[in-house]
Amino acid sequence: MARTTAAVAVMALGISAGAMLAEEMVLVPYWQSLPASEFLRWFAANEPRLVAFYGPLEVAAVAFTLLATVTHAVRRRRGTGWLVLASVLVIGVLAVYPMYFQAVNARFVAGAIDASEVATELARWRTWQWLRVSLGVGAFIAAVAALLRAPAERRTRRS
Secondary structure (H helix, E strand, O other), rough: OOOHHHHHHHHHHHHHHHHHHHHHHHHHHHHHHHHHHHHHHHHHHHHHOOOOOOOOHHHHHHHHHHHHHHHHHHHHOHHHHHHHHHHHHHHHHHHHHHHHHHHHHHHHHHOOOHHHHHHHHHHHHHHHHHHHHHHHHHHHHHHHHHHHHOOOOOOOOOO
């Protein structure tokens, strides 16, 4: 059970980190290529989709990682420390949202930012996104380390 929960956490963390990296490498350069007014229109129209896509991925990554951490801790499995680290890092991914993204995304959606400030704010957005990507990738790596540390579970046959 512990190894299975760790494997599911690894998958959830990998998908979440990969999605954040794709946002950073594909969407942000696209946004930066648009004129400010066009970007603001695009963002206002698509922000609900972004939240609907990324929100559940990130929440699932946290939930599965915490479940794996608790399961490993209760069973006193090797690799628990790595899962604790993964949990802290993936919670950090969620914590960054209200620290920066929530307010700036709301400004973009409402068009409450001067067009001359959009490029500067997108550069700042990108820096914060790299922080989230780094935390997510770090959590993924830590969970992989936990999975590699945990011995294979033995099944006993009952007759």
